[in-house]
Amino acid sequence: MAKKIIPALDFKGDWNYSPAPEDTKHINLQKQYELFIDGKFVKPAKGKYFDTINPATEQVIAKVAEADDSDVNKAVKAAKTAYDKVWSKMPAKEKGKYIYRIARMIQERAREFSVIETLDGGKPIRESRDVDVPLAANHFFYYAGWADKLEYATPNRVSKPYGVAAQIIPWNFPLLMAAWKIAPALATGNTVVLKPAETTPLTALKLAEIIQESGLPPGVVNIITGAGKTGAALVNHPDVSKIAFTGSTDVGKLIQKSIAGTGKKATLELGGKAANIIFEDAPINQAVEGIVNGIFFNQGHVCCAGSRLFVQESVADIVIKKLKDRLETLIVGDPLDKNTDIGAINSKEQLNTINKYIKIGKDEGAEFYQSSCNIPSKGYFCRPTLFINASQSHRIVQEEIFGPVLTIQTFRTVEEVIEKANNIPYGLSAGVWTDKGSKIFNLTTKLRAGVVWANTYNKFDPTSPFGGYKESGFGREGGMHGLMGYLKF
Ligand code: NAP
Ligand code: MG
Numbered sequence: 001m002a003k004k005i006i007p008a009l010d011f012k013g014d015w016n017y018s019p020a021p022e023d024t025k026h027i028n029l030q031k032q033y034e035l036f037i038d039g040k041f042v043k044p045a046k047g048k049y050f051d052t053i054n055p056a057t058e059q060v061i062a063k064v065a066e067a068d069d070s071d072v073n074k075a076v077k078a079a080k081t082a083y084d085k086v087w088s089k090m091p092a093k094e095k096g097k098y099i100y101r102i103a104r105m106i107q108e109r110a111r112e113f114s115v116i117e118t119l120d121g122g123k124p125i126r127e128s129r130d131v132d133v134p135l136a137a138n139h140f141f142y143y144a145g146w147a148d149k150l151e152y153a154t155p156n157r158v159s160k161p162y163g164v165a166a167q168i169i170p171w172n173f174p175l176l177m178a179a180w181k182i183a184p185a186l187a188t189g190n191t192v193v194l195k196p197a198e199t200t201p202l203t204a205l206k207l208a209e210i211i212q213e214s215g216l217p218p219g220v221v222n223i224i225t226g227a228g229k230t231g232a233a234l235v236n237h238p239d240v241s242k243i244a245f246t247g248s249t250d251v252g253k254l255i256q257k258s259i260a261g262t263g264k265k266a267t268l269e270l271g272g273k274a275a276n277i278i279f280e281d282a283p284i285n286q287a288v289e290g291i292v293n294g295i296f297f298n299q300g301h302v303c304c305a306g307s308r309l310f311v312q313e314s315v316a317d318i319v320i321k322k323l324k325d326r327l328e329t330l331i332v333g334d335p336l337d338k339n340t341d342i343g344a345i346n347s348k349e350q351l352n353t354i355n356k357y358i359k360i361g362k363d364e365g366a367e368f369y370q371s372s373c374n375i376p377s378k379g380y381f382c383r384p385t386l387f388i389n390a391s392q393s394h395r396i397v398q399e400e401i402f403g404p405v406l407t408i409q410t411f412r413t414v415e416e417v418i419e420k421a422n423n424i425p426y427g428l429s430a431g432v433w434t435d436k437g438s439k440i441f442n443l444t445t446k447l448r449a450g451v452v453w454a455n456t457y458n459k460f461d462p463t464s465p466f467g468g469y470k471e472s473g474f475g476r477e478g479g480m481h482g483l484m485g486y487l488k489f
Contacts, residue, residue: 017331020338022125027112032063033201035071035225036208038078039218045070050227052201055122056335056344056379064201067224072193072233075222079164079191080239082219087191088161090217096147098216099186103140105210106133106179113203117175118335120202122344122380123298125336135460136179139478142462143183146483150188153480159487161189162242162265166234169204170247171197171346172301172402178204180477181244182221188486190242193222195234197247199347201225232258240264242486246303249400249426249471267475267485269303269467271400272428274449275421276306276457277411280314282433286455288322291406294431294457296330296342296384300404301350303472304429306457308397310417313410320388320408327371327384334376342404345380354382354403361387361396366407392420400426414439418446427469431457450476 032049034041049063067075087095106113110133117128150159165185169177174196185192196204208223224230228251235243235255245255246269259266276294278287294306311319335343345351362368366387375381382404390397390407397407411417421430430449432440440454450468453459460466465481467473475485 017339019334021334022115022118022336022338024115024119024336027115029062029116029202033065033205033225035065035067035075036205036212036221036223037071037075038082038222039212041208044068050198052120052199054119055199055346056376058379061119062202064205064225067195067226067230069233071224072230072237075193075224076164076166076234076237076239078219078222079193082217083161083163083191086217087220088189092148092150092189095186095189096144098214099140099144099147099183101214102210102216103137103144105214106137106140106207109206109210110134110137113175113206115336116206117203118343121171121174121200122335122346124340124343126338126340127298131460132173132176135462136175139176139179139183139462143187143482146184146480147187150483150487153483154487154489157489159188159489161486162488163190164240165190165192165242165244165486166237166240167192167194167244168231168234168247169194169196171200172298172303174200175203175207177246178207180246180482184477184482185244185486186220188483190486191220193224193234193240195224195226195231198225198227235259242266244475244485245269249473252473265485265488267467267477268473269475269477270471270473271402271426272303272305272468272472273308273398273400273424273426274304274306274429274431275308275310275417275447276431277310277417277421277433277443278312278315278319279432279434279436279439280312281435282315283435283455284315284319284322287433288319288326290431290433290455290457291319291323292326292330295406296404297458299342299345299382301346301402302458304451304458304466305402306429306431307401307406308421308424309406309408310411310421311408313412316410323386324369327386328373330371330373330384332373332375332381332383342384345382345403348380350402351380351382354401354405357396357399357401357403357405358385361390361394361405361407364391364394364396366390366394366396392423398424414442418443422446422448425471428467428472429453
């Protein structure tokens with residue numbers, strides 16, 4: 001009897017996932033947002049507003065108040081009064097209860113927060129739902145626990161809060177960065193004025209609603225929106241005693257200059273350009289997933305992104321082949337679709353910066369490769385990009401691109417890769433992939449990076465400190481170390 005021939009499956013054909021968009025009907029957004037000062041939402045003194053847009057559609061989501069010097073003054077005054085009259089006198093255990101309450105309220109409204117984070121910033125809903133929002137709640141839970149146990153964090157030393165903390169955050173993890181800043185500041189007894197980034201203010205303003213509802217005494221947390229000028233006015237206010245900044249190295253340097261000699265304490269969490277190192281004995285398929293997660297998570301808008309890949313020469317061909325195959329399966333598109341792997345670039349400016357670096361990389365002579373995926377015609381999108389055979393001296397290797405662009409270099413020996421990985425102005429994070437524990441220990445002691453992941457990448461936990469060396473800044477956030485930036489002795 002003739003055998004029935006079953007045709008081979010054609011994965012290159014028309015295999016598409018059906019759209020699985022997250023519902024947006026359950027979220028509640030206003031047309032206009034005010035400043036959150038002294039427990040109330042108040043209009044900006046000059047009556048100025050700016051638009052925040054959805055980078056996936058280029059549509060305006062809401063108008064947001066622009067704080068000027070007098071609004072900054074008002075917010076700092078509210079924070080100072082709240083510190084002097086209420087927060088510095090409240091028993092630590094009571095402070096802890098408020099922080100727990102905020103954590104629980106974020107959990108209760110997790111779905112709403114995830115959708116708004118994705119709408120305002122462009123990141124895939126899977127990431128805001130599974131990473132940003134749960135981690136933000138966890139930070140509040142974790143630091144709530146420290147509030148009445150500070151003497152165990154600093155045994156035999158008497159610590160005091162600074163007073164008013166000015167906190168300035170970037171647009172890549174808007175709610176999570178707000179949590180990283182506010183939770184330890186409150187647990188250590190400081191009061192806060194926080195400025196979110198211009199392109200992603202909405203989840204911080206939603207957090208302000210939670211803070212108001214939680215009954216936290218007015219003025220303990222103030223959230224003011226605006227551009228860089230608002231941030232500068234906040235940094236330079238004389239009643240601010242502590243500055244916690246996360247953002248670019250350029251702005252970090254400006255801040256350091258402007259506070260020199262003032263006695264203000266600063267922690268600066270700045271840029272990065274991490275080496276992700278694959279040895280020939282690494283589990284290759286896992287490593288390829290780690291490369292993808294390292295650089296394409298959050299469109300590569302990650303300070304600790306594994307943006308410089310180093311592959312041992314003997315396995316370079318197979319790793320690059322598998323990586324190219326994997327790139328073809330990545331879905332770039334609607335951030336609200338649960339199938340999407342890579343969402344929208346956060347702003348037009350950032351897309352221009354990424355495209356500028358893609359041009360520089362081509363001009364420098366590295367081999368350019370992009371996946372062939374479709375990208376939406378409206379909105380700011382970028383295909384996952386590789387530059388193969390990049391050199392240590394290339395600008396695309398030395399400078400932070402902050403987008404879905406990976407440079408690839410090869411190496412032969414452990415000494416060579418350590419030297420190349422460290423030969424860069426930044427030192428925030430790194431990744432090592434190998435079967436050998438001894439190699440991991442060797443590299444973790446020699447790589448000048450604040451965080452080194454082994455056989456994994458981009459793992460975050462509130463109990464674990466995070467921060468950089470060199471131009472990646474100073475100070476640690478997260479864990480017990482995260483308390484120290486908010487305490488003086
Ligand atoms: P950015 O331009 O430095 O902005 C960061 C924040 O500072 C924003 O809120 C910004 O306001 C404000 N700002 C701008 N100029 C200021 C000034 N002169 N004084 C005070 N504040 C000012 O950085 P970004 O582009 O938003 O974020 C990307 C950078 O953040 C990358 O370099 C990334 O590596 C870094 N980052 C570091 C970490 C870390 O933990 N090390 C984490 C996340 C991101 P506007 O938004 O209105 O400009
Ligand atoms: Mg926006």
